Amino acid sequence: MASVQSTSSTPSIAVTIPCYQEERTIAQVVRDFRAQLPEAAIYVYDNNCTDRTAEFAREAGATVIREKRQGKGYVVATIFETVQEDIIVMVDGDGTYDPTAVHALIEPILHGDADMTVAARLQQYSDKSFRKFHVAGNQMVCWIINRIFSANISDIFSGYRAFTRECGLAIPITSRGFDVETELTVQSLYRGHVIREMEAPYGERPHGSHSKLKTIPDGIRVLLRLFLLLRAYKPLTLFGSIGLGIYLVSLGFAVPPAVELVELHRVVSRASAILALSGFMLAAVSLSLGLILSTINQRLLELERVTVKRMRGAARG
Ligand SMILES: Nc1nc2c(ncn2[C@@H]2O[C@H](COP(=O)(O)OP(=O)(O)OP(=O)(O)O)[C@@H](O)[C@H]2O)c(=O)[nH]1
Numbered sequence: 001m002a003s004v005q006s007t008s009s010t011p012s013i014a015v016t017i018p019c020y021q022e023e024r025t026i027a028q029v030v031r032d033f034r035a036q037l038p039e040a041a042i043y044v045y046d047n048n049c050t051d052r053t054a055e056f057a058r059e060a061g062a063t064v065i066r067e068k069r070q071g072k073g074y075v076v077a078t079i080f081e082t083v084q085e086d087i088i089v090m091v092d093g094d095g096t097y098d099p100t101a102v103h104a105l106i107e108p109i110l111h112g113d114a115d116m117t118v119a120a121r122l123q124q125y126s127d128k129s130f131r132k133f134h135v136a137g138n139q140m141v142c143w144i145i146n147r148i149f150s151a152n153i154s155d156i157f158s159g160y161r162a163f164t165r166e167c168g169l170a171i172p173i174t175s176r177g178f179d180v181e182t183e184l185t186v187q188s189l190y191r192g193h194v195i196r197e198m199e200a201p202y203g204e205r206p207h208g209s210h211s212k213l214k215t216i217p218d219g220i221r222v223l224l225r226l227f228l229l230l231r232a233y234k235p236l237t238l239f240g241s242i243g244l245g246i247y248l249v250s251l252g253f254a255v256p257p258a259v260e261l262v263e264l265h266r267v268v269s270r271a272s273a274i275l276a277l278s279g280f281m282l283a284a285v286s287l288s289l290g291l292i293l294s295t296i297n298q299r300l301l302e303l304e305r306v307t308v309k310r311m312r313g314a315a316r317g
């Protein structure tokens, strides 16, 4: 993908901060990023906050944008649709991410070496930074994605990222909540964007500030999103694996009737034979579905690439 330097000699930067009830920390977050990036525009997304988040953000010098659809996913979609700056930095409003790391985060984007950068938190964090199961869940989702997309992601749920505007525009966000980070990564990998991770320290929320992440419902939402993304973007892998699983189980059912047929010249275990045959048919259907969907997918990806190429050509005049 094109370097941001090609669109402007000094790329403009937007720091975007999705927020829900972050009155304890937002002013400091805005001031810290203003100190690190004095030229950047800072946008705080007020997602129906009933506390004083919007007021404190405005006082600290941010532009406050109201998003009435509840959920971080909606805010990220709005960011990509509306932000005009060349580089988009996204960070949480809870003060857990290190503002000084922003320079390392945007550097590969400035140099045209990455389309998306991610501050990975799993190396430097304190005891209370993550809640129970969050590190294990993160590693499990990373493992699945890395196997399927031949990637090397180590922190899929990081909320501290930077993007080229082009990268943001290319990702049609459909998530509503905390599954948005998974979608950002998977959609980028599918489109062949270059994702770079760098390590950054991860702090804990200060006393009196509360996490909005609910381990079980949000964990289920992420796994469901992963399934939907694989169905849409890696159908042959998904339906091929399901088909293979059904085929192997069916093979188990097929052994007794096959042995009987050879030894007795008749089938005694009729139920096993019926199950095995039905399983083989189901496996073939699943594999065919994967092949058909992946062919459609391939054509859609080609269409998307041609459209982007034409739009770029038209923009250049
Ligand atoms: N716009 C918007 N932002 C939200 C919503 N819920 C949470 N956020 C913001 O998203 C960011 C991350 O939320 P957190 O609750 O800190 O979730 P997390 O960082 O994944 O989890 P913790 O490690 O527990 O802090 C914060 O800036 C929140 O204010 C929401 O419904 N809408």
Ligand SMILES: [Mg+2]
Binding pocket: 092, 094, 096, 211
């Ligand atoms: Mg947080």
